Amino acid sequence: MIEVKDLRRSFGPVTAVDGISFNVEKGQVLGLLGPNGAGKTTAMRMLACFIRPDKGTATVCGHDILKDPVRVRQSIGYLAESAPSYSEMTVGSFLGFICDVRKIKGAARKRALDRVVPTCSIESVYHQTIETLSKGYKRRVGLAQALIHDPAVLIWDEPTDGLDPNQKHEVRRLITAMSEEKCIIISTHILEEVEAICTRCIIVARGKILVDSTPQKLKDENKCSLDEVFRRITKHTGRS
Template sequence: MIEVKGLRKSFGPIVAVDDVSFSVGQGDVLGFTGPNGAGKTTTMRMLSCFLRPDAGTATVAGYDIIDESVNVRRNLGYLAENVPAYNEMTATGFLKFVCDARGINGSKRRQAIERIAETCSITGVMHQLIGTLSKGYRRRVGLAQTLIHDPPVLVLDEPTDGLDPNQKFEVRKLIKNLAKERCIIVSTHILEEVDAICNRMIVMDRGGIRADSTPRELREEVGGSLDDIFLTLTTGETAGRSDAAKPEPADAREGGGQ
């Protein structure tokens, strides 16, 4: 349901994503990992039609991200990294706006909002201003925005970042439940999360794909835990040093986070 062919994006002299290709099918949950600045967010922003690629293209749910971007956005639920929302609105008002923009009206809108508030456990904060919500609730309101139109394709940029362990568990369970008839890309720094919810895994580094496989195959190929594999693939250092600090390259380039 997602076909990516040779995507490339640079910000000035910095090449954030360089010739990235992969595909994700229905029922797949793809774990997108890599150090900060690897190009994960930029790739996801291109898939969600927020950024226009310099070269290459992709199709999402059969629609081209450049020529048919409105159709792509209609079929896509996108949760951005820092969960942008309108702080001066209440959660209800915000979700109403999202429904309007997505053409969900009248009684359907009321039902959709009730259903999603239940799913994302935000019923208690629906009348609070988004700007006053805690980080966890804010992210769940963002998740509600992402899921409200029941999209066939989901792109989630670090959906569990900033959540407490219980909330993380809930969100992972939610993603797993959603996976069956959908196609989901989840970016994360937490490798145990990849193990818990993903059946596919892509490791990105410096704008390119270093590995595209399943967590199990990677373990067999490279050996060691996922942390070791991550270290080997993104720094070239040998595995077996998983005690060492997690690789956060000092030269992590800012471009990838744009």
């Protein structure tokens, strides 16, 4: 469902993503791992058509990110790292705006809201303005926004960041529950999360793919914990 071909992007002298290629199929949960500044966010932003690659391209559900960005965005549920939203709006009117843009109306809108609001447990804050919410609730609103159109592809940048342990567990359960129907890419720094939910993991550093494997295989091959594997692989690659 996602095909990435030699994607490159640099910002001035810094090459954030340096020629990465991979495919993700329906039913896979891909964990994108890597040290800070490895290029995870840039890669995800390119897939969500927020920034354009310098070279290479990718297709999402058969739509090219360069030629047909609007179609790509229609099929993606994207959650950015900071879970941005419009702070002066209430949760309800914010989700209403997302429905407007995504052309979900009438009965379909009611169904969509009835589905995502309980899923993300935001019933209690539905009429509150977003700026009064805690970080965890803001992120849940972000999740709701990314799920409201029931997309085939989910691209979530650190979805559990800022959530309490219970909520983290909930989100992981949500991802596992959806994984059969969808194609999911998440980035994270929490390696237990990768073990718990990802069927595949890619470790990137300095914009390049170092490892493309499954969490189980990595552990078996190296005969140590995923933490240890991650440290060994990325030890000499941090930006300094």
